[in-house]
Amino acid sequence: MAQEIDVELVHVTKRFGDLTAVNDISFQVPRGSFFSILGPSGCGKTTTLKTIAGFEEPDEGDVYIGGERMNNVPPNHRPVNMVFQQLALFPLMTVFDNVAFGLKMARVPKSERKERVERVLEQVGLKGLGDRKPGQLSGGQQQRVAIARCLVLNPTVLLLDEPLGALDLKLREQMKIQLKQLQHQVGTTFIYITHDQSEALVMSDRVAVMNAGRLLQVGAPDELYTNPQDPFVAAFVGENNDIQGTVTGLHGDHVTLDVGPFQIAAPVHPQMTVGSRFHNFIRPEKMVLLPPDTGRTEPTNQVPGLIQDVIFDGAVARAIVELTGGQQVMVLVTRTSDAPLPVRGEAVRVAWEPRDAHCFPLE
Amino acid sequence: MKSLHRSGGPRQKSRIPWDLVIPLIPLLLWLFLLLIFPHLRLLMLSLMKRGQKSLAEGGIFLGNYLKPFQDPDHLFIRVFIRTILFSLINTLLTLAVAYPIAFYVAKVVKGMRKFVLLVLIALPYYISELVRVYAWMNILRETGFLNYLLVDVLHVMSQPVEFLYNTASLFVVFVYSSVLLMLMPIYSSLEGLPDEQLQAAQDLGAGPLATFTHIVFPSSLPGVTAGFILVFMMNVGDYLIPNLIGGKNNLWVTEMIYNRFIVSTNWNLGAAYSLVTLVLTTFVVWLGLRLTGQTLRGVFSEQ
Ligand SMILES: Nc1ncnc2c1ncn2[C@@H]1O[C@H](COP(=O)(O)OP(=O)(O)OP(=O)(O)O)[C@@H](O)[C@H]1O
Ligand SMILES: [Mg+2]
DSSP states (O other), X not given: OOOOEEEEEEEEEXXXXXXXXXXXXXXXXXXXXXXXEEOOTTSSHHHHHHHHHTSSOOSEEXXXXXXXXXXXXXXXXXXXEEEBTTBOOOTTSOHHHHHHHHHHHTTOOHHHHHHHHHHHHHHTTOXXXXXXXXXXXXXXHHHHHHHHHHHTTOOSEEEEESXXXXXXXXXXXXXXXXHHHHHHHHOOEEEEEESOHHHHHHHOSEEEEEETTEEEEEEOHHHHHHSOSSHHHHHHSXXXXXXXXXXXXXXSSOEEEEOSSOEEEEOOOTTOOTTOEEEXXXXXXXXXXXXXXXXXXXXXXXXXXXXXXXXXXXTEEEEEEEETTSOEEXXXXXXXXXXXOOOTTOEEEEEEOXXXXXXXXXX | OHHHHHHTGGGGGGOSOHHHHHHHXXXXXXXXXXXXXXHHHHHHHHTSOTTOOOHHHHOXXXXXXXXXXXXXXXXXXXXXXHHHHHHHHHHHHHHHHHHHHHHIIIIIOOTHHXXXXXXXXXXXXXXXXXXXXXXXXXXXXXXXXXXXXXXXXXXXXXXXXXXXSSHHHHHHHHHHHHHHHHHHHHHHHHHTSOHHHHHHHHHTTOOHHHHIIIIIHHHHHHHHHHHHHHHHXXXXXXXXXXXXXXXXXXXXXXXXXXXXXXXXXXXXXXXXHHHHHHHHHHHHHHHHHHHTTXXXXXXXXXX
């Protein structure tokens, strides 16, 4: 299946003085997909997007849009449009004029302009608000004007820089769904930036995880969650427990990790030698709580601990457990049976299968 | 304002809202001592005959107000029109010089360099206007620096020329002395325009010219109008530059007023000339705002 690629970055690097904001990044965005770039604040997301939009020229590497090399093509000649982190609506123009601006620049005749603006305003749910100034709209409405202003131009690719950042939690949840639906409806390729991993997981077909200017992993949300290729991805995408230790024994299909107060079994990593230090990540839902005195030998790893806290959340609860030696882990307790929830101060054993863990070398 | 009044609630017994009045005292003093009082005095003077002691003594006399329009050769009217016209041209020239500088400092330069540039631009204005005008006289006169440069250094001319006392020199020095006043309001309105808006315009397909006409200029318009009014009023009311640089052929309305007051020591007539000038100039500004579809309130308040 030869998928068409709308945007491709090849070994792109961008420096600001001594700071390398974007460091040797390569990725491909398939046509019509919802592609997210996920990373903590300051990791270079906006800079990456601006090299695609043309506001920053890469110091090294190439940017392709629709198969054409875009280096040194000015922003007004690129078939992409950008929704800015600060929205950047034109405050002196009405909503209608804001949305019509791009069409006016493209010298679209007035009657067609009116028709297209009204259609897109309806699409984003702003029908009848065309005469207002941006200052007279709510945050969520302004945000939709910013999107409508780009969509009306039928861009090959729409770039969105944390457009939900300024909204409150409830509106954000709502807009998440709406954005995803809108993308389905118009079929435009979306490149979406966020530092909120749940936003990225909910909306995207593919997610690129960035940290400190580097691209760590690109994959479907499910893939990033179940098969992280990097300790940062493991820790940043979803909740995870990181139990670190030293390799003391290699046994073919598994290894022994000495954590200090206790020893555990862990999966094999090609770089493991006796004495090397490793991360060992286990998802909260892969851990179970057992009574302290049970004779069960399954799952393989069992570490005694004390319940510190139980965070109840309807169908599930999260237990914070302090393991022997003091490290805290989070365990997901699903309420399938009528078994009572653990209580604070209760002695338990935290158990998991070694193969459910992911190991990465410690720096 | 309403909410402010209400907030004075607990101190009801004093009646006078001191928390509102006290901060206003400097403003009221300034308004009264420097604006209202002198102009009332001028108004009284202008309504009396020469030598009359008070309004009560001889009654109101309107003859002074007819004088400006009865000058031989319509001198006042011609001088007034020239003053207005030259001030307008000069204000436009100043705008043409100041706008690119304001744009460059506000939107192109970043960080420390911006600060240094602003200081450098403002620095000459720490010196008194008189000294700056003398400096220009020194440059432009027949034995001045410009002639030295053109005749002795570059040899483009064989004879020194008197650059002073003509309309061109008047404009050069006028523009020079007005630039800061035009630049500052434009700079501050451009400074408030986020770079993202320029990028957004460009992203939506606007080239540099379209970005300027649709985004940059409209958002700097309040600054342009403020600068325009300030410079225009300053130019009309200037005395030093027309007198020292403009020469005999460029009589300014202020010089006429000066002549009435000091040369012919007719204070009553001088007062009438001043007030007529004030009213006519205000009318010109009002007309200008009307013709460009603006309001004073829009210019001096946000947006
Ligand atoms: N014009 C610039 N000049 C100098 N440094 C810059 C410039 N733009 C960005 N940087 C730096 O580059 C790094 C990456 O910035 P960028 O704006 O891409 O981060 P981001 O991932 O978008 O962060 P956020 O989530 O906070 O928006 C930061 O350290 C930032 O300070
Ligand atoms: Mg950013």
